[in-house]
Amino acid sequence: MSEVHAARRSRLRDRRTTAGGGAVLVSRPANVRYLTGCSLPGAVLLLGADGRDTLLRPPGPAAGDHADPSGAADGLYHVTLPGDGVDAAVAAAGLAASRGAAALAVEEHDLSVARHRALASAAPGLRLADLGRAVEQQRLVKDEEELAALRTAAEITDHALGELLESILVGRTERHLALELERRLMDHGADGPAFPTSVATGRNSGLAGHRPTDRRVEEGDFLTVRMGARYHGYRCRIGRTFVIGPAPADWQVELYELVFAAQRAGREALAPGAEYRGVDRAARQPLEAAGYGELLEAATGHGVGLEIGEDPRLSPAAMGKLDACVPVTVGPGVHLPGRGGVRIDDTLVVRPQADGGPELLTITTKELLAL
Amino acid sequence: MSEVHAARRSRLRDRRTTAGGGAVLVSRPANVRYLTGCSLPGAVLLLGADGRDTLLRPPGPAAGDHADPSGAADGLYHVTLPGDGVDAAVAAAGLAASRGAAALAVEEHDLSVARHRALASAAPGLRLADLGRAVEQQRLVKDEEELAALRTAAEITDHALGELLESILVGRTERHLALELERRLMDHGADGPAFPTSVATGRNSGLAGHRPTDRRVEEGDFLTVRMGARYHGYRCRIGRTFVIGPAPADWQVELYELVFAAQRAGREALAPGAEYRGVDRAARQPLEAAGYGELLEAATGHGVGLEIGEDPRLSPAAMGKLDACVPVTVGPGVHLPGRGGVRIDDTLVVRPQADGGPELLTITTKELLAL
Known part of the structure; x- marks a missing residue:
């Protein structure tokens, strides 16, 4: 991995040099990890004006999942x-000042x-x-190592959810x-x-940030699960809604089909060049048309x-366009207060149509299962 | 709980008024929770110059474990x-500006x-x-609600560890x-x-921030566990080291007795008026005298x-003195690279001798158990 991190640092340097030069201090933990592999809390990265890169870290255990303890091979x-x-x-x-920056x-x-x-x-x-959000900008489009980690995270997630079912x-x-x-x-x-696994049953189902309670699963419930694995630091999300019992009620089938259609529309809108808010609109519009506009969250994916x-x-207010190799979630949902609701989330990677269109990472079925 | 939070806000207000008045914005999540009970990420508290307290929160699920959804009873x-x-x-x-602050x-x-x-x-x-660390200062000495939550957290922790043994x-x-x-x-x-539970075996044992690996427990290992429960938001820590197998080796007994003596000295130094660095010195000195000074962490408790x-x-460099009703951990440890080591952590509440001295919350035995 160390060559990957060195290459990322040199891309950041290249962008900075054209923008004015000088030393750069990266302190945001996810950014430090992206550029060095070190996930130790409190560590920072200095890109020196003299061309030397230095990781400064507090004392403690070895520096994270992918740290190179030698500190030599990775420059x-x-x-x-x-x-x-x-x-x-x-x-x-x-240190930057003492080195003449x-x-x-x-x-x-x-x-x-x-x-x-x-x-x-x-x-x-x-x-x-x-520095602004230069490193976050660089992190938008993922490289092959990152996509491989996300694929593994999604595979683990599908397995865990499948076993529960x-x-x-x-x-x-x-x-x-x-x-469990x-x-x-x-x-x-x-x-x-x-992220903290969310399991929501009955009248809790479909709530976006529901924290699991001691409520027990009952016949006739909607059951919403939102979960994901972290693998080599990379995080995915799946959201699925099931019905408990032999057969769903009519209102459950209707609501499920509506949210499913909205989520599919969002997925199908993913393409290089598609506007962020266009994807949101595709997923949001069917739910608004059905009269649920007031119940929706501020974003339908990220x-x-x-x-x-x-x-x-x-x-709706996001400015910008998708690129290829950007992984996003698409996860609209509707919660009817007092009754429950439906959420369906997937993690996908944006790909051009010529490459087969968006790559679905979370492959657990989205049929309405009665469990 | 809402009266408790209102009382805490009014103490903060009292301190601020003497210090100059005006509106106060509390944004640090643990501080917002302390003053309102709301643990929703992104929520902030405004203490208005007009005497009104306002919780501003992003949309989302109800505002945390102890939130008062009515928003009326708690002022x-x-x-x-x-x-x-x-x-x-x-x-x-x-909002503060529009209200004339x-x-x-x-x-x-x-x-x-x-x-x-x-x-x-x-x-x-x-x-x-x-505002500086005014809220953190106020949080140092715990009230009865807080100590009760910590006691429950410690009880849960002892039970969980006891079952594993x-x-x-x-x-x-x-x-x-x-x-598990x-x-x-x-x-x-x-x-x-x-905090993330740490289980460290064999040559990993005794490492302060060890992340659990796929190493299996073997006969003859030291096994170090550092864990704690969170209960109503309050967090405690226990650390214990065990030996696996019928009888510990001599070096294991010696190292254990040394760390145990250091930890006891630290616990016994806890008293209202004791200097922070004095408590550290009490726990650190026996380990330094045995030649392990270079292997110790920067702090022996917090x-x-x-x-x-x-x-x-x-x-060693901390300035200040303990008060009664301040809960702290005392947890020195020694890790011998390549061999393993010992950590022993307790959570205690500082109490005057007249009240029986420090109150030990984590009561799992500190005898060296051979499991």
Whole structure:
């Protein structure tokens, strides 16, 4: 992996050099991990004005899933700080100044006002600038290593969910089902869940951010599961809704078919060059037309990668267009207060039609299963 | 709980009024939860210059474990934002200005430079000041509700660990043991783990931040477990080291007795008025005297509450003195590279000698058990 990280750093450097040069400090954890493989909390990356890249980290265990402990093969200098309150970002500013940098671009959306001030005091000669979301921009389009990790995450997720569907669900609580799903994710090789697993039954079903309760699954319930594996740091999401019992009620079939049609429309709108808000509109319009506009969330999908809700955001006000190799979720849902509802989420990778169109990573069936 | 939160807000207000008045914006998630009970990500609290308290929250599920959905009984106005990128802190600044505040104290250690700038633009007439760590300071000494939650968290933790000790451990992997412990925490009523459960075997044992691997437990291993429950938001920690097999080796007994003596010295140093660094020194000195100074972490303990590593920090450079009703961990450890090691952590509440001295919350035995 170390060559991959070195290549990513050199792409960032190339973009910066054209934009003005100087040293660059990356402090946002997901960005540090993307550029170095190090997932240790508090670690920062300094791209020196002198061409040297340095990872500054607090003392502690080895630096993450993909860390290269030698620090030689990956062209990255490793500095372990003495701990006890030394802020790696402040130390990095001092290091940049001592190596002759005149300017330092920092992530102003990540550094707190207090850290930024400490950094300015530690290196008074250094002119501080804003790097903005340059690394997040670079993270939008995924490389083959990243897509491979996402595919594995989705495979693990499908396996874990599939096993659950083979077991008896009636009488079990939302909390126990969620725990069981997370255990199965780990059994299949996940680093952990991509986000807290949500299991929602009966009148809770279809709620976007439902936290599992002690409610037990009953005959006639809608059961909504939203879950995903984290694998080598990469996170995916699946959302499925089932019916418990021999046959769904008419209102359940109708609502399911509506949400399914909306989700399919969203998936089919994914293409290189498609506007973010166009994809959102495709998934949102059928639900609005059915009178559920007021019940919808602000976004119907978002990018996934090292974070579960990263750029782009698929929402009515989002500006921008999709590229190939951008993985996103498409997951509209409707929750009818007091009754329950339906959510269907997939993780897909945007691909041109010539390559077969969007690549569906989460392949568990979206037929309405009666369990 | 709502009266408790109202009382906490009014204490914060009292301290601020003497210090200059004006509106106050609390954005750090643990601080918002402490003052409102709301644990929804992105929610902020505005203490208005006009005496009104307002919780501003993004749209989403009901606002956390202890939220009062009515918004009436707790003297707190609730504003739900329209979502789609509206930052609650920015909205709060606009609200403060529209209600006639001239100044707004913000948490500069929490707000990013970019958010702070957006806030300043949204309310150009408002003078921004720094609230500093006023809420964290107030959170140091716990009230009875908080201590009760911590006691329950510790009870759950002891139960979960106790059950594991009754099962067969040889042949099971670190990852599976960690998952099993987390499942048992939930079975006993935890909201979740207080932090990722660490199980370290053989040469991994005694490592401070070890992430469980697929290594299996073997005869003769040291086995270190560090875990804790989260209950009503409150987090505790226990750390224990066991030996696998009929009898420990001599080096294991020696190392265990040394770390145990150091940990006991740290516990016994806990008293109202004791210096943070004095407690650290008590736990550190026996290990340094035995030649392990270079192997120790920067801190031997820290405060616990809504966060697992909150103020105070028990380290050589920490300034300040303990008060009664401050819960802390005391957990020194030694890891011998290539061989393994020992960690012993407890969560205790500082109490005066007249009240019986420090209250031990995590009561699992610290005898060296051979399992």
